[in-house]
Amino acid sequence: MHAPLLDAEIYDQIRETARRFAEEVVKPAAAALDRDETFPAEIYRKMGEIGLFGITVPEEHGGAGLDTYAYAIVMEELSRGYSSVADQCGLVELIGTLLTRYGTPEQLKRLPDILAGKTRVAYCLTEAEAGSDLSNVRTTARETAEGYVIDGGKLWIHNAPVADLGFVLASTDPAAGHRGMSIFLVDLDAPGVSRGPKEHKMGQRASQVGALSFDGVTVPREALLGPKGRGFHIMMSVLEKGRVGIASLAVGIAQAGLEAALAYARDRRQFGKPILDNQGLQWLLADMAKDIAAARALVERAALLIDHEKPATSASSMAKCFASDMAVAQTASAVQVFGGSGYIRGFEVERLYRDAKITQIYEGTNQIQRTIIARELIKNGA
Ligand SMILES: Cc1cc2nc3c(=O)[nH]c(=O)nc-3n(C[C@H](O)[C@H](O)[C@H](O)COP(=O)(O)OP(=O)(O)OC[C@H]3O[C@@H](n4cnc5c(N)ncnc54)[C@H](O)[C@@H]3O)c2cc1C
Structure with a gap:
């Protein structure tokens, strides 16, 4: 296993910042945000202010200049507070990575406001x-003398109801399939852009997710991110980091479930003693702790491979797939520890169980992760 690149104190510091914010600001608000399906702008701005956006973005571009290992720490800590908040950190990380890798000097000027939490972004x-099969994207960007005209529609996009700036995957050459796609920066208040209503979801209810339509939206030539026709490749190039982020977020959900379950098992008495005194329940908690530790180890391995610039395709898919399956299974165990209370709205574990489910679906479903792992296995051997 590779060693982390930075000094241990740096990881401790960033963990402390994320943990304090999660415990003081996020966790106390989580139940109300879930109930009301809102994401307060103050929380978003505060995240920018205290440096929780752009963890791996170089300092010269306004980021924290840290690594994927540090990013995974932040995602887990925020998610222990509430995964909808961690999701925003993950989204900005992807956009920040895209801009620093492929952005023109002019496009990079958008980054400081994004990292400060002043400009909200959407990855479309x-x-x-075109869900699992993004090569089937039908949104088109037709080249004109001045720039491009975008037509089409996107579904289930994080921040669609509130975002200022979209990063939109569109086909610039439909005949070329995935080799004819490009990514555009689109101001979401531009004429021709319309937003669908906010979706009402099973979990992560504070996350604002919805549809976007583009009806003859004119963007200048300078809105193109990276080379024309390389959009699919560019989009795929940030997925490894994205999957580490979601894996870490899933670990954070499960960790919150374990902490809640352990505390409840100490307090709750049946048959004249704490339910924690029953070996049957102790084993359930032991399995939770064991599986969380295993998932965290997979996350760390994938993060370190990325940081050491080693192949991480399989490792990041393993981390995402294992951690999200684990989070669903272990938040179900947390509900079990709470008995009937665990099934009642307002108890944290009820929310955690709902929040965990989406981690098996977004950033590539777990069927797709298994397909990637198998493909790498067949190509490279065991
Ligand atoms: C809350 C939420 C937030 C989201 N945020 C965003 C966002 O910000 N930006 C964005 O672009 N998208 C976002 N998405 C979309 C998400 O990434 C897709 O839902 C996901 O990729 C799956 O696509 P799909 O829903 O069309 O499922 P489908 O692709 O239709 O899959 C349906 C089922 O078939 C399985 N399947 C499909 N193909 C295969 C195969 N080849 N082998 C085996 N099984 C297969 C899948 O695993 C799944 O179980 C979000 C979705 C949700 C629900």
Whole structure:
């Protein structure tokens, strides 16, 4: 296993910042945010202010200049507070990575406001006919003398109801399939852009997710991110880091479930003693702790491979797939420890169980992760 690149104190410091914010600001608000399906702008701005956006973005571009290992720490800590908040950190990390890798000097000027939490972003890939199969994207960007005209629609996009700036995957050459796609920066208040209503979801209810439509939206030539026709490749190039982020977020959800379950098992008495005194329940908690530790180890391995610039495709898919399956299973165990109370709205574990489910679906479903792992296995051997 590779060693982390930075001094241990740096990881301790960033963990402390994220943990304090999660415990003081996020966790106390989580139940109300889930109930009301809102994401207060103050929380978003505060995240920018205290440096929780752009963990791996170089300092010269306004980021923290840390690594994927540090990013994973931040995601887990925020998610222990509430995963909808961690999701925002993950989204900005992807956009920050895209801009620093492929942005023009002019496009990079958008980054400081994004990292400060002043400009909210959306990463717009999914469509009605293009979910797991993004090569089927039908949104088009037709080249004109001045720039491009975008037509099409996107579904289930994080921040769609509130975002200022979209990063939109569109086809610039439909005949070329995934080799004819490009990414555009689109101001979401531009004429021709319309937003669908906020979706009402099973979990992560504070996350504002919805549809976007583009009806003859004119963007200048300078809105193109990276080379024309390389959009699919550019989008894929940040997925490894994205999957580490979601894996870490899933670990944070499960960790919150374990902490809640352990505390409840100490307090709750049945048959004249704490339920924690029953070996049957102790084993359930032991399995939770064991599986969380295993998932965290997979996250760390994938993060370190990325930081050491080693192949991390399989490792990041393993981390995402294992951690999200684990989070669903272990938040179900947390509900079990609470008995009937665990099934009642307002108890944290009820929310955690709902929040965990989406981690098996977004950033590539777990079927797709298994397909990637198998493909790498067949190509490279065991
Ligand atoms: C809350 C939420 C937030 C989201 N945020 C964003 C966002 O910000 N930006 C964005 O672009 N998208 C976002 N998405 C979309 C998300 O990434 C997609 O839902 C996901 O990629 C799956 O696509 P799909 O829903 O069309 O499922 P489908 O692709 O239709 O899959 C349906 C089922 O078939 C399985 N399947 C499909 N193909 C295969 C295969 N080849 N082998 C085996 N099984 C297969 C899948 O695993 C799944 O179980 C979000 C979705 C949700 C629900």
